[in-house]
Amino acid sequence: MSDPTAAAATTDRTGPAAPEGPAGPDRPAAPGRAFGARLMAPLLLGSLLNPVNSTMIATALVAIGRDFHVGAADTAWLISAMYLASAVGQPTMGRLADRAGPRRVFVAGAAAVCAAGLIGALAPGFALLIASRVVLGIGTAAAYPAAMAILRAESRRTGQPTPRHVLGRLSLAALGSAAIGPTLGGLLAATAGWRAVFAVNIPLALLALAGALAWLPPDRKPVRGAAGAGHGAAGAGHGEKGIGRGEPSPAGPLGSPGAGLFAGALVRTYLRQGLTYLVIYCVLYGFSEWLEQAHGYSPFHAGLVMLPMSVAAACCSLAGARTKGIRAPLTVAALSLAAGSAVFLLLAGSSPLVALLCAGALFGIPQGLASTGNQAAVYAQAPPDGMGAAAGLQRTSQYLGAIIAAGLIGLVYGQGASDSGLHEIALIGAALALPLLxxxxxxxxxRPRRPA
Known part of the structure; x- marks a missing residue:
């Protein structure tokens, strides 16, 4: 039996378009060339800027608060401001990528990241520092949905399916960069001062910008009078010259009912993404806080204890990228959330190190599998002319989970992390893992398709 959604994740639902460009009219580009290093390098670099900045700031907050004479409640806005800007910016930038062209949006986002890094590095006051984080959230929000739209367009241009491992690389770039963010931020703050946490975005964004201008394929102009463009799945595939020209939409002969089915599938995917990352962020921030305050670890040693979680997430992301199906990895992710929550109920301030390492690793499994699984589902379920917006909404659901998780941690921990607070987080995780499953x-x- 074959999984129709997984097949669509690796094969364009609408069928291959007539090959164009360097591949020639009769010879489609080889998959290795179509999705090679030149195309992927700027996409991967741009896509890691958002997650690395969301975690890199964590180890610089104390120094920032000390220099501007503000407390923890104020410095928390540096985290929330970027999450809120990213939550709004991801679908907005995705829609702009669908309308104006993904390459243009990618380039504009990289330029905004440069500006944000410069503002933050030179900010004379705390309010301007928050403003730089807002600009950073909007600028970095452009890369991922634009990258997904570029991959879909390249697949249709060359007549080659986007390889599942190519999608997995985007997911791995986000997971890996988020994992090393606190370590990188601490290193920069310790050696060059906290302003380096902002300034480092300038060379990174310039590299992504140069790669985009040199290697990303040019955006194609919309066909004049193409009324079907931008009107959901029913009009997909008819709005761009040379991309999906004259092809059936993902809704196929179903028309509007088909579009409704695809929209419903996307909504369920967003809900799964949001619920999964609500639990993951509760653990990511709540566990590290508990390790320092209740278990007595230093920030450096707490980061080392969290390392198995990052390693497990990276390994499972690679495994998920090589899996043909989607349902099985997402099921394992939900089961792992339940198992990890159960283990957290047994932890206490006196728990041995091996128990802490295993508990963290359990929560790395759903990070990797859910990220690649839901990304593949979005790629399969989104209409071709709405890929950017669909990918942006996927990230928005993730960031909404992070924002809710931050509020829950504040409620259960109160004045400080404790064993009882960690157990409450575990109960929340278990309560959400069951409906997610x-x-x-x-x-x-x-579900796999049954043979006719």
Whole structure:
């Protein structure tokens, strides 16, 4: 049996377009060339800027507060401001990528990141520092949805399916960069001062900008009078010259009902992403806080204890990228959330190190599998002319989970992290993992297709 959603994740649902460009009219480009290093280098570099900046600031907050004479409640805005800007910016930039062209949006986002890094590095006051984080959130929000739109367009241009491992690389770039963010931020703050945490974005964004201008394919102009463009799945594939010209939409002959089915499948995917990362962020921030305050670890040693979580997330992301199906990895992710939450209920301030390492590693499994699985589902379910917006909304659901998680941690920890607070976080995780598992198993869009 074959999984229709997984097949669509690796094969364009609408069928291959007539090959164009360097591949020639009769010879489609080889997959290795179509999705080679030149195309992927700027996409990967641009896509890691958002997650690395979301975590890199954590180890610089104390120094920033000391220099500007503000407390923890104020410095927390440096985290929230970027998450809020990213949550709004991801679908907005994705929609702009669908309308104006993904390469243009990618380039504009990289330029905004340069500006944000300069503002933050030179900010004379705390308010301007927050403003730089807002600009940084908007600028970095452009890369991922634009990258997804570019991959879909390249697949249709060359007549080659986007390889699953190529999508997995985007996911791995986000997971890996988020994992090394605190370490990188601490190193920069310790050696060059906290302003280097902002300034480092300038050379990184310039590299992404140069790669985009040199190697990303040019945006294609919309066909004049193409009324079907931008009107959901029913009009997909008819809005761009040379990309999907005259092809059936993902809704196929179903028309509007088909578009409704695809929209429903996407909503379920966003819900799975949001619920999964609500639990993951509760653990990511709550566990590290508990390790320092209740277990007595230094920030450096707490980061080392969290390392198995990052390693497990990276390994599972690679494994998920090589998996043909989507339903099975997402089911394992939900089960791992439940198992990890159960283990957290047994932890205490006197727990041995091996128990802490294993508990963290358990939560790395759903990070990797859910990221690649839901990304593949979005790629399969989104209409071709709406890929950017769909990918942006996927990230928005993730950031909404992070914002809710931050509020929950504040409620359960109160004045400080404790064993009872960690156990409450574990109960929240277990309570959310069960409906998440049911949602995954009941989603018919993820079920393998039965042979006719």
């Amino acid at each position: 049911a949602l995954t198993l009941a989603d018919r869009a993820l």
